[in-house]
Amino acid sequence: MKEPEVNLKLALEHGLTEEEYGWVCERLGRTPTFTELGIFSVMWSEHCSYKNSIALLKTLPRSGGRLLVGAGEENAGLVDIGDGLAIAFKIESHNHPSAVEPYQGAATGVGGILRDIFTMGARPIAALNSLRFGNLDDARTRYLFEGVVKGIGDYGNCFGVPTVAGEVYFDECYKTNPLVNAMAIGLVDTKRVASAVAKGNGNPVFIVGSSTGRDGIHGATFASEEISEKSEAKRPSVQVGDPFTEKLLLEATLEIIKNDLIVGIQDMGAAGISCSTSEMSAKGKSGMKINLDKVPLREHDMNAYEIMLSESQERMLVVVKKGKEEEVKKIFDKWDLHCEIIGEVTDEENLLIYHHGELKAEIPPVELVLGGNAPVYYRDTKEPEYFMETLSFDKNKLPEPDCISDTFEKIFSSPNIASKRWVYEQYDSMVRTNTIVGPGSDAAVIYIKETNKAIAAKTDCNGRYVYLNPKEGTKIAVAESARNVVCSGAIPLAITNCLNFGNPYKPENYWQFKKAIEGMSEACKYFNTPVTGGNVSFYNESPEAAVYPTPTIGMVGLIENLENVTTANFKNENDLIYVLGEDYEEIGGSEYLKVVHNLVKGDCPKIDLQAEKDLHHLVLNLIEQKLINSAHDISEGGILCALAECCIIDDENPIGANVHIPIKTREDFSFFSESQSRIIVTVSQENKEKFEEIASKSFTPFYFLGIAGGKSLNINEQYQFSLNHLMDLYYNSIPRKMNAKS
CATH class of the missing domain: 3.30.1330.10 (PurM-like, N-terminal domain)
Known part of the structure; x- marks a missing residue:
């Protein structure tokens, strides 16, 4: 195949900006080759370089x-x-x-x-x-x-x-x-x-695992653009997997690591050989000389550009200790996997790529990689118009449900709450x-x-x-x-x-x-x-x-x-049920608001990190002292959904409950509030006094809800749900939808 002329138009088609293409030419001191352009385009894609995120990511506790x-x-x-x-x-x-x-x-x-x-x-x-x-x-x-x-x-x-x-x-x-x-x-x-590093002048570089095909070429670039009607044409950018080969690769990889035969190893994921060679070299402050003629191929007319950018699965790049080549080959032969020397580590800090005796790429790897000289951007920010509008939502203007039982069943059977x-x-x-x-x-x-x-x-x-x-x-x-x-x-x-x-x-x-x-x-x-x-x-x-x-x-x-x-399900008849943490009747962004009123409005529930941390310490202390039999956090759907889950998560031994949930202003708000830092726990009768003593000394409020037992969930002496009905709602909601005709 005749390689196309490399120019700005081709660079733009590869996803590089005009400025980035200028940087490539400047850093190489010349116009890049077609293969080099392909390498820069995938290595400087968002997927590989994190160019629009790395500056902010560095502010995380790492x-x-x-x-x-x-x-x-x-x-x-x-x-x-x-x-x-x-x-x-x-x-x-x-x-x-x-x-x-x-x-x-x-x-x-x-x-x-x-x-x-x-x-x-x-x-x-x-x-x-x-x-x-x-x-x-x-x-x-x-x-x-x-x-x-x-x-x-x-x-x-x-x-x-x-x-x-x-x-x-x-x-x-x-x-x-x-x-x-x-x-x-x-x-x-x-x-x-093991480390993903290449160092040691003269150490051989192996490619191991599956052969290389055209699947997944420009997969990293595809992952760095929006989905559109044209995306269906990008189907060739999706890799094809073989889990049986991967299982063999796992065993062979662990064996060469265990036997101390290697210097470094890296998976060939996004950007394939381009990524593994450049990242390992940059980390080791080394270079590599790679001969693509040695790469096992599925399709024999592949050019250097395609081989370097292929994202064929189940492949590794391995830098082996010099003198250990035959031991490594023997292990991969035993697992019936490709194992070929395709080059060597150099101390020149340049990545040299040859194909059919021709030098196709010569790039300092530090120019390609995250943490090296890949572009880093600080993008403009603007508060979205919807943000203040949604925050101004007044929950008190919502009409109250005609029937709390029907409302609960609708929420509990919604696909976001129902069993997966x-x-x-x-x-x-x-x-x-x-x-x-x-x-x-x-x-x-x-x-x-x-x-x-x-x-x-x-x-x-x-x-x-x-x-x-x-x-x-x-x-x-x-x-x-x-x-x-x-x-x-x-x-x-x-x-x-x-x-x-x-x-x-x-x-x-x-x-x-x-x-x-x-x-x-x-x-x-x-x-x-x-x-x-x-x-x-x-x-x-x-x-x-x-x-x-x-x-x-x-x-x-x-x-x-x-x-x-510890697990979530109620364990014993007559266990005492408590809730740790405080409810603030928060329904912003809740499943209730979405499922019943078709709204995504309000502020999300508030989160007090100290209150959350106090809750963690209390629960771990109670578990350590063997004072609670179950623990389940209250999240989507609120306390009523959480209690129902506690009753039926163990569907082979469901246990009902009789509880009283305090109502602050409205039943729907208290039942379906998604206030954070709350956990439902159960306590044996004989541990009641010790449990309440420890909980009282903590910084976490707690409330007695009721007693586990029976064949139904009874709420506030007004609402009753049989466990069989709850299990049908919970376990059959998604299957019913998946069995529906298209």
């Missing part, structure tokens, strides 16, 4: 606590859990690919995040996800939902990692731009952590036998074998809250994810994040992003949960509108004693 590496230093975050062990974890988006090819888009999102974990020497022990779709009454939404869930399930199940937790939300704003965020957690010996069992039944949550608490509870709990410890993990974000108040809504996302792991008996340790926003060049969108970062920074500092890294996904919008700003939080916590594992 060290401290139990972190073993700083944010962004390695492929994933690393947190010390004692006993010479660490947890590697990270979350990333695969939104745009999933919008045009939901099955492969979601599947390869899972594959990519798993590779980020095991390239650090960590064996994956759990997968989580956070998903957003449009209204389930829409046939296209059901198609995307079904494809994404099947892609996640098939890849994780075939690979052999349990999918243990997540969240699914539905709102019209995600109709054409679903959000598919995949998270993975791995366990590693702190003495065997239809989703997680497609996932194997028990493979590897580490799962103590699986999907459907406040947080997943994963046992660390041969210890008395477990990890709790959860993803959380309410996009409506962040839309209404980006700073406070993001604080809530951090607080609720921490609250969920606390309800499971864990001390929150650290977070990873997936920041899903619209076009950063629009000042209103960038204002949302900036405020969200401010809120996240404040909350993480308060809870001592540093940010280990994550992913920024901009351009999540269609010609109609942007999605709600959705900064998804992936939280991990540590349970030091397995006896402290």
